[in-house]
Amino acid sequence: MIRRLPYCSQPPRSMPVLPPEMPVARQHAIIVGRSKWVNGTPLRYAFMPQTRDHAQEEVVREAFDEWKDLGIGLDFWEVREPEEAQVRIGFLPGTSWSFVGRDILGIPLDEPTMNFGWDLRDDYGRGTARHEIGHTLGMPHEHQNPNAGIIWDEPAVLEFLSGPPNFWSPGDVFHNVLRKLDPAEVEGTRWDPDSIMEYEFPPGLVISPEEYREGIFPPGTISKIDAEQALFWYPTLDERPPRLAVFESRALSLTPGEQFDAELVPDETRTYRVGTFGSSDMVLVLFEDCDGELRQIAADDDSGDERNALVEVELRAGTRYVLRARMYHLWQPGTSAVMVW
Missing domain, CATH: 3.40.390.10 (Collagenase (Catalytic Domain))
Incomplete structure (x- = not known):
């Protein structure tokens, strides 16, 4: 006897519109x-x-x-x-x-x-x-x-x-x-x-x-x-990522799907910019550490665009933040980097 099962009915998805000449x-x-x-x-x-x-x-x-x-x-x-x-x-x-x-x-x-x-x-x-x-x-x-x-x-x-x-x-x-x-x-x-x-x-x-x-x-x-x-x-993460200082440019050597993680603890409360550099498609997300739970406060995805990911956000002195940047693709030879300023 054939077993007739109910199946998952997937909602339609909208695909990104990318230039046809893109590799x-x-x-x-x-x-x-x-x-x-x-x-x-x-x-x-x-x-x-x-x-x-x-x-x-x-x-x-x-x-x-x-x-x-x-x-x-x-x-x-x-x-x-x-x-x-x-x-x-x-x-x-x-x-x-x-x-x-x-x-x-x-x-x-x-x-x-x-x-x-x-x-x-x-x-x-x-x-x-x-x-x-x-x-x-x-x-x-x-x-x-x-x-x-x-x-x-x-x-x-x-x-x-x-x-x-x-x-x-x-x-x-x-x-x-x-x-x-x-x-x-x-x-x-x-x-x-x-x-x-x-x-x-x-x-x-x-x-x-x-x-x-x-x-x-x-x-x-x-x-x-x-x-x-x-x-x-989603590989297992280190409990404590390295510290990234303000105005420090950190070079990234990532392959598609890999990710850079760092923590930020600013010395002063003000509006900061956090961004990537280089000919790369990346998604950048900034989290605030709220009593041990990370809460997303800003994000940008530059994939498919001829620009770099950039967020502008107020950060508080002495508060711990975690920056995560995942690489989609490096679309021109060279290096990429991330910086907070």
Whole structure:
């Protein structure tokens, strides 16, 4: 008997508009990196008060812990008020979904960025919680990876997903299953059929690869390759980054995806500029240390522009701040640097 499962229904994404003459390597670095958080970001999450479900909330907390236990550099903080959170979680029956990575920052503060539409208290539900958090970390659906080489029996897929429990339109099926991701959106060169970001599919939907004609059955857990990807983007951070002095220009030797971290403790209260230099695409984020919790106070992303990231912000004497700058791409030979002045 075919197991008919409800599937994550991914919200549409808007891709950055990049000049067509931009080199492919630079486009790829920007598109892949744009969804990823600056490593060390404390992601605060809250449950939407209108749809709270205390039993299922515990499953979500456990799923956050599983991702954190990989040793990644992101932190997850549960807060009470949704307007204090970047990740806002609902339990509205119907579909499960999450916006991808930093896309959630564009969602109004009174709206969820993630929803769970079915019971999470079984193995499939726990896998759903891991899957949606994977989206929040910046991961797309794995079965849409163009490196998978999947050839679908499209009429069979459309018929299967138009029925219960999903009742998807042809547009939904194309967006969530049949559409191949642009190669610029994909990390690595392998398809991972065991990924937590892979759907389970029954027999009769895949024409090739031949070994998957009898179905794709991921275990519903964070795979080895999932963990590798998470640790590539979010490696374990040193507890105390080096100190960056005012007016000190620090040269950066970063490869795409790498990050520079430093702390600032200004001697005087005034307005400062914090910026990058060089022919590079970077995202720069400044956090304030508030009793041991980092709170973002300024950010700039210069990717795709012929400029450098720059923020202007008032800093208080004796207060600790943390600067994080992630490299997308170095688009001309030379070096890049960061400075506070």
